Amino acid sequence: xxxxxxxxxxxxxxxxxxxxxxxxxITTKVEQADLADYINNNNISALTVRSxxxxxKDIIDACPGLKLIGRGGxxxxxxxxxYAREKGxxxxxxxxxxxxxVAELVIxxxxxxxxxxxxxxxxxxxxxxxxxxxxxxxxxxxxxxxGKSIGIIGFGRIGQAVAKYAIGNGMRVYAYDPYxxxxxxxxxFFDGSSKEFLISSAPVNDFISKxxxxxxxxxxxxxxxxxxxxxxxxxxxxxxxxxxxxxxxxALLNALNSGKVACAALDVFxxxxxxxxxxxxxxxxxxxxxxxxxxxxxxxxxxxxLAQLIIDFFQK
Ligand code: 3PG
Numbered sequence: 593x594x595x596x597x598x599x600x601x602x603x604x605x606x607x608x609x610x611x612x613x614x615x616x617x618i619t620t621k622v623e624q625a626d627l628a629d630y631i632n633n634n635n636i637s638a639l640t641v642r643s644x645x646x647x648x649k650d651i652i653d654a655c656p657g658l659k660l661i662g663r664g665g666x667x668x669x670x671x672x673x674x675y676a677r678e679k680g681x682x683x684x685x686x687x688x689x690x691x692x693x694v695a696e697l698v699i700x701x702x703x704x705x706x707x708x709x710x711x712x713x714x715x716x717x718x719x720x721x722x723x724x725x726x727x728x729x730x731x732x733x734x735x736x737x738x739g740k741s742i743g744i745i746g747f748g749r750i751g752q753a754v755a756k757y758a759i760g761n762g763m764r765v766y767a768y769d770p771y772x773x774x775x776x777x778x779x780x781f782f783d784g785s786s787k788e789f790l791i792s793s794a795p796v797n798d799f800i801s802k803x804x805x806x807x808x809x810x811x812x813x814x815x816x817x818x819x820x821x822x823x824x825x826x827x828x829x830x831x832x833x834x835x836x837x838x839x840x841x842x843a844l845l846n847a848l849n850s851g852k853v854a855c856a857a858l859d860v861f862x863x864x865x866x867x868x869x870x871x872x873x874x875x876x877x878x879x880x881x882x883x884x885x886x887x888x889x890x891x892x893x894x895x896x897x898l899a900q901l902i903i904d905f906f907q908k
Contacts, residue, residue, distance in 0.1 A: 594856035594906055596634055597622065600642035601893025602664060613903045628654035639900055640664055642867075647671040654656035654677055660905055664894045665885055666690060666750075667835060670810050678744055683903040690885035695753035696885045698807055698833050699761070701857030705829050707734040710878035717736065721889055738762035743799050745770050745816075746834065747791070754807055759789055766799035767791050807831040808838045818843040826852060833884045835857040843866060848876045859884045 598607070602668060607617050607897035615638075622630040628651050629640065636655075647661050649672050661676055663685035673683050704710050709732040715727055727812045742758045743833045744751045747769035755765045755777045767775070777789045800806070807830070808815050814837060815832065817840040830853055832839045841862055847853040857878040861867035871877055885894070 594637050596638040596640065596902065597613075597631065597634070597636045597647045598664075600640070601663070602640055602898065603792075605892055606664075606895025606897075606899035609896060609899040613899075613907070615902070615906075627651055631655045632859060638662065638906070640902070641670065643667060643670050645670065647676070647677050652676050652681065657750045659774060659898060660684065660902060662898050664898045666770055667811060682905050683696065684898070684905070686894045686897040686901075688898050690887075690890040691749040691753040693887040693890035694750045694809075694833055694884040695757055696887075697859060697880065698831050699753050699757040701833070701859070701878045701880070702737060702805060702829070702830055704878040705855040706737060707731070711875060728826060730828070740764070740804040741766065741799075741802055742805040742807065742842075743767070743796070743803035744807055744809065744882045745796060747775055747793060748809065749836075751793075751807075751809040752777055753808065755789075758838060763805075766803060767793055768796045768799075769793045796820075797823070797838055803828060805829045805831065808834050810834055810838060812838065814838065814840050816840065816843070818846070821847045821852060824852070827854040829853070829855045829857070831857040833857070836860045838863040839869060841868055845870060846875070848874060 593614060593616045595662060596610060596617045596620065599622055601619060610617050614763040624646060632655055635657060637657060639653060639658060642664050647670065652672060652675055658681055660682045661671055663671060665685065666687050668685055671683060693758045710729055714726065719727060740763055741764040744754055744765060749768060751769065752775050755767065756779050758765050761779060763857060772793050774790055774792045777791055778786055782787045788848050800820065803825060806824065806828060807824055810833040815838050830839055830844065844853065844856055849854060851893065855876045857879045860882050861871065863877040
């Protein structure tokens with residue numbers, strides 16, 4: 593029986609598929625420091641992770657019995673993918689399964705920022721019954737998304753899914769992607785009809801100063817720092833649901849404090865799972881704990897797609 597350790601969990605339907613195909617699926621959470629020993633002592637052939645568990649060179653070298661590493665999700669920055677492949681280990685992920693969920697969270701954060709939901713939700717429980725009218729006054733100058741412009745840097749699956757929602761909200765979309773020159777954004781409606789929009793990739797400098805919102809959807813690396821923020825519109829709002837540091841955290845804090853950036857939304861952070869407390873307590877930041885892909889629907893898709901990839905690999 594092939595033994596699989598799902599160290600960051602796996603959706604119940606994915607687990608069921610694997611078990612039906614004869615795998616022994618272990619969902620014990622093993623601490624990073626004990627992982628290599630656990631894999632070796634339990635004859636684990638397949639390891640699945642999300643973003644929490646790191647599968648670096650040390651684990652790969654220490655576990656010669658490992659045949660497959662599965663990433664339930666998109667980003668593989670926690671896995672030494674090339675090194676694993678050189679060692680003959682199959683590495684798979686589920687790049688398409690969570691785009692919709694991430695895009696919806698990005699739009700949720702945009703609504704949160706423009707209507708101060710992040711602040712109201714912090715203050716209403718404390719002051720809602722004693723200072724209702726003050727809070728009403730404080731949060732009465734929201735703006736609408738409709739008619740505003742959004743710049744999407746990184747126009748792959750997630751960036752394009754964000755574009756659908758932005759267009760649906762009546763927004764003007766600008767996009768940049770190094771690999772896409774033009775994308776067809778197809779919006780499907782409940783009655784079976786659909787409408788297509790063509791969005792061309794343009795150099796970031798062509799639109800960075802025109803956007804009311806900028807969201808970044810790239811695998812990692814710093815894309816927005818002090819220099820880029822200086823080029824933006826005063827009062828711009830920024831969203832990072834990609835990877836910690838894609839928007840430089842220090843530059844962001846400075847720009848929020850100076851008022852250059854009106855508000856920011858962060859789902860991802862440097863130093864997860866212990867983000868900088870200045871970010872966590874900042875009144876101009878709408879926050880979520882890296883839950884972009886964490887919807888029931890996305891987890892179901894991720895679990896079943898990953899299970900199928902694993903079954904196909906071991907049964908080939
Ligand atoms: C991803 O890369 O798939 C997302 O960042 C989600 O990460 P998670 O699997 O840790 O929720």
